Amino acid sequence: MSRPGEWTRVRAILWKDLVTEWRTRTSFNAAAFLAALIVLLFGFALGPDRVTAGAVSAGVVWMTLLFAGVLTFNRAWEREIENGALEALVLYPGDVRSIFVGKVLANVVFLLAVGALVIVVAGILYGLPVREAGPLLVVVFVLGIVGFVTLGTFYAAMASRLRAREVLLPLLLFPMLVPLLLAAVEATAALLTGDLLGNAPQWIRLLIVFDVVFAVATYFAFEFVIEE
Amino acid sequence: MEAQRSTGGTATVLPRWILGFGAFAILFFMASQVTAFTISPAERDMGNLQKILYVHVPAAWISMVSYFLVFVASIGYLWRGRERLDLFAASAAEAGVVLTGLTLALGSIWGRSTWGTWWEWDPRLTSTAVLFLVFVGYLSLRGFIEDDVRRARWSAAIGILGFLNVIIVYYSVQWWRGIHQTQSSPETLSPMYTLGLRMNAFAFLFLMILFVSVRYHTAVLERGAEAREEEEALAGAAHV
């Protein structure tokens, strides 16, 4: 991304989305509340003994993020489609890709916020040693969300414009997220239990590979998905 | 980049080579199955159960080949815009899904017969399940899109992304299982076994080529009929 115009457009879209969301906060409130609720429900479903174990709680945290997050991606695009802003944005001679990057970044910020809440709530309800897990946990967290949001935003750009969007997005997205889910859960579980086997770095490397591969692929594929 | 329509020059008769090749593929398949079944001796540990691998493993291999065809055709379509590449990709995806579904079912039978369980979270079976879902999603998406150009572009995008995930899924599941459980997948390497396996691999390959070719030609016809409907609808609207 060498042309200055492109980065300006990215920032503009990012700013617009964040400001729009911040003003009403309906999406965030709904997603955050739902996430907290799911964490609580998992506590009931699995039982307090099981969820305080590091491996299970890691799985719960990430599945909660997936369920809560998948709701936001379609909404992010629907906003544009509703007021015809998408067509207007595409008509500009600027690069369509900057729209995608801007949207991804906005969704990343959004989900980082939701995710932080999930960790806090799960940390409290499940008694997770979050602080002892160290800064690597933050790294895992960010990498996992970036990968999730990249693919989620991309697939939602298509699903949100079709009839069965609520079903279609998870159907298309979740199989693609399996490696990310495995890596994020394994790394999180390892870090929450002290990483005695030293597995976390290997999973972090997988997360990085996953993020890079799909960031590049979606970046170049996006223009084929948005043109009218 | 306008996608070229494929309305012109569509014959309703299958090209001669497909008929001949089809007969060959079917005969070769039957021969391979019989050969592998009869010449392979009862293996040390598995007894005769290893014969299941003569269908399970080729199905897995050739489903991967099908998805690779989807990958190449999808890239080709996004690059060139030739609609027939999209139709070919979709045909290959359909064959791939059939073969992957078969792989999973056979893998389940294999697991039940050797280990006693209908499912094992071993790397290969698990990755196959994930890929099955990815390309079922590919075919589902196509069903929801009516505009042919959008259908082609979006399918190509997710076909490429889906195939890129093949390797990543496989290695991630392999590491995952490596941590939790060391499970040896028994593989006999006696020459008789390899011969039977290779023959059947080719047999499945030829059948896949036959399926994809027939499906492709059908898709071209369907697309031609659909295009004509669209033109007719537009012409009708213009007259009114």
Place this chain on the structure above:
Amino acid sequence: MSEWRYIGAAYFLTWATFVTYGIYLARRRARAIDAFEAGPREQERPQ
């Protein structure tokens, strides 16, 4: 020997899958030919 049951099931499933898919391909092709040859006038299309 029950192992033959599994082997038989596997081979039967394989053949059945291919035969079924082959029939599906044949039927779909026949329908496509009809649709293609029908031409614009004869196609029923509820407007």
